[in-house]
Amino acid sequence: MTSKHSSYKEPLIQYLVFLADTNLILSQRNSEWCGHGPVLEQDIAITNITLDLLGQARLLYQYAAELINKENPSANETEDTLAYHRLEREYKNLLLTELPKGDWAVTILRQFLYSVYQQLLYTELLNGKDKHLAAIAEKSLKETHYHVKWSSEWVLRLGDGTPESHARMENALLSLWMYTDEMFIAAAYEDKSITGIAVTELKKEWLTRVSAILQEATLAVPSDDLFMQTGGKTGVHTEHMGYILADLQYLQRTYPGANW
């Protein structure tokens, strides 16, 4: 159930891996649209976001690998060993990011819910305890601001577009909302004493921003007594995760030790 990667107990390393995994898996899901978007311009736009998230994940993995190797010079970790050689239970991404891409409403809504959270979180990271992570956050935020803008505009278009698009957004809300609370429940490695950020406290502002756009899009904000799913941050994933990794890791697993 575990590989050598489970031995890296340092909370900062685990936190970096959580941030990286979340961006990587969302990027992996969004990349499924490439060549299949609803209109050419939007095919390009979602692919831009895919590339941004992948680039952010790489910076985070690279930094995590650097810290691991410093501690343990024989570890020889790289962005690729971290992204490709771990087992399912060692991935820490939010459950939200691993769900199937669904229709355009699901993809848009997921991007919106995540990007608003990412914007708040990374803004806090600018003043977090770790300077290198702050620099990654600063670089990422330039992209995240655009992701929030783009996805907000699409939430408005779809929510307040046609009866069909409105209904599809309602369905998307129904299927995604239960995965949102996980963002604000701190895992052990996310404790304020380690990151300098109280992630629980971000929820209020997140809800305010998300609700404002949903209301403008004529969509009802789901009630707060909905049961919330959690587990991703500690490696207990949905059934989708194994298939994602089967694709992602296929070549690295089939040809161990090869360079590409």
Next chain:
Amino acid sequence: MATQELEKLFHDNIDAEIKIEPRDWMPDSYRKTNIRQISQHAHSEIVGMLPEGNWITRAPSLKRKAILIAKVQDEAGHGLYLYSAAETLGISRDQLIHELHSGKAKYSSIFNYPTLTWADMGAIGWLVDGAAIINQVMLCRTSYGPYARAMVRICKEESFHQRQGFQILYELSKGTDAQKAMCQDAINRWWWPSLMMFGPKDADSPHSAQSIKWKIKRKTNDELRQNFVDMIAEQVKVLGMILPDPDLKWNEARKHYDFGEINWDEFWRVVKGDGPCNRQRLQARINAHNEGAWVRAAAKAYAKKRQQEEVVA
């Protein structure tokens, strides 16, 4: 001006290497030929996203994944410039897409071959994009202005595509035995279809003579194909691989490589719809279009509502 005078002016411009622009008078057949060629080119970019898109989720490293995604995205961008260039000739993008989906418009047959291994990403970049560049460099000087300008932009990105393809194969050629075998296998499968990309032999190419007269094309299919063979026959040596053609041989008298006969039965079979993936490629495009219909309708309805609000305000 009488048609005769307009026609003379048109030909004078072509002879003087002055670009034909959207508002200029042009013979109907020149317009039609350009629409056919530019749209076929645009469709090739869009359908061409599918075989490479097939490997995005399975790319073997994060760096390769990022490069592959960026490359496929470039192709979407190329499709966009080219649809815009075609639109300057008085046809809408919707109409062009309809013609693709109905089977009336063609796209490059090369994309009807499957991508079976990671090495195919390398072979497509090196051979398919390499063949495309030979054609596109020529098209940077084509007589229709918007097409020529689109091609200048596209060529810059295509040379990056070819390099990244070669880089993938180069890495495989220096790798494990399994990787080397994967590399040679991909070259074996993509070599002949790449040669077919230049189209039928000059003797069997119905549009060529007129296109050259109008300077839409500057070189014949066979000339371009020879340029390609000469280039690749040298580059393959760097990989330490072989091209699957026993007749490939340097001809000192011609100062060109001789090469074997293309399987023209296969060429025409794939053009006519019976390649390994013709149906799947077209169906994937039709599905994306149909499944996106409600999204486009929503965007339109939303824009209309905002417009009405502005009028009221």
